[in-house]
Amino acid sequence: MKIHRTETTLADGRTLIYFDESAQDRGTADKRDLPPRAGGSELRFDPLLDEWVAVATHRQNRTHLPPTTECPLCPSTSAFSTEVPAASYDVVVFENRFPSFSSAAAPVDGDSYPLSPKRPGKGRCEVVCFTDDHDSAFNRLTEQRVRTVVEAWADRTAELSAMDDVEQVFCFENRGEEIGVTLHHPHGQIYGYPYVTARTRRMLASARATPSLFAGVLASERSGPRVVATNEHWTAFVPAFARWPYEVHLYPHRQVPDLPALSADERDAFGPVYLEVLRRLDGLFGLAMPYVSGWHQAPVRADRDLAYLHLQLFSTRRAPGKLKYPAGSESAMWAFVNDVRPEDAARALREVTL
Structure with a gap:
């Protein structure tokens, strides 16, 4: 299956990648005036359970159940600019604007204890949009579209695995408000953890x-x-x-x-x-x-x-x-x-x- 991959950059420097099933012109630029990228997460070690806990206070400000007309995962329109500058797309992946882990994580400050050290929350968090149809769902995708999603997962797993700060890659989807979803548009996420998870x-x-x-x-x-x-x-x-x-x-x-x-x-x-x-x-x-x-x-x-x-x-x-x-x-x-x-x-x- 031939996938057309186009990589570009959003207004604040984050990477965005289109995975298209046919060749497309992806020259539309992100013209938003965005604040600097968030990078305030840190890791704290739990010596009782031998695992790391991430602290990412900037995620308190992430978008929460906006109206459909303000969905940040839909294609951009003349009335509203979103995370995706194009007017349509098949599958798109971009760096999360509110990441739990980021290569931009700043050095930690404050006290650190011998049994519970701290370190910057390095790593990578990305968003995967499965379709540009806001009202769809993964189970309504075509088999061809699922194949495109698989290619996107594999591509991102390989690229994130090559990063110095990443030790494990996790591709996942949360669906439903009962689970805690904050955006209804059909999407998943990819975490590049800076450690191997306890599980x-x-x-x-x-x-x-x-x-x-x-x-x-x-x-x-x-x-x-x-x-x-x-x-x-x-x-x-x-x-x-x-x-x-x-x-x-x-x-x-x-x-x-x-x-x-x-x-x-x-x-x-x-x-x-x-x-x-x-x-x-x-x-x-x-x-x-x-x-x-x-x-x-x-x-x-x-x-x-x-x-x-x-x-x-x-x-x-x-x-x-x-x-x-x-x-x-x-x-x-x-x-x-x-x-x-x-x-x-x-x-x-x-x-x-x-």
Whole structure:
């Protein structure tokens, strides 16, 4: 699939990249008068849990549920200039104006303690717009458009992985106000973490202790009652150990560390399975399900042989009109209690009429 990639710069120096399915003239300049780029985030180490916490106070001022006419992710018009200068686009990626991590992060000031050091919140945060249609959703994209999104994810994963400040790349989508979305336009994000996240370190430790762990999980699920959708290259299933009421994992049948390592055939085959899963999720209760969907990829510089690329999708909705809130047990102790048997969740998703 031929993707036309055009890189340009926004008014405050942030990078913007168009991923077009046909050749386009992308010479329109961003003529806004923007303030200097935010770069005030810092990292503080939690010695009790052996992990970093980001502090990014400038994110308090980020755009929150604006009216459609003021959506910053829509194409620009003569009446309103947005983050995308063009009048239309297929898929576009740009540096987040309110990043949790940034190469522009300034040196930290104030006290630092021996057990809890601080350092600049270096890294990278980007926004991915899946379509210029404000009222659409990922599950209404064409298979061709999903393929373009996959190319954008792979492109950004490769480029961010080459940055000195990035140790792990995470591509994800939050959908629905129940999840905490602050912009309704169909979009996702990409985080270039300046460290390997605690969850990834724990998964890789498990894989180090149990050879072929991820492949073993996939093999056991492919022949079991929890498969939701499958094709030649991918299987989507509700894991036996699901924490959330409706949680689906998508694995390629071949172990690869990250999105750039997927073959052309694997990239082609992802869209049909993923779109089926998303449409089944929305068909479950006849409403737009809130969800988090994110790619687990290998760290940039360590344990890449242990990792197994896979996507995790979960919804906080457990029934019509009811959400699962991660309250005392989940939030305080990380001890999950699932309200729905994984086998029942998988069966309900399979029985949705598409």
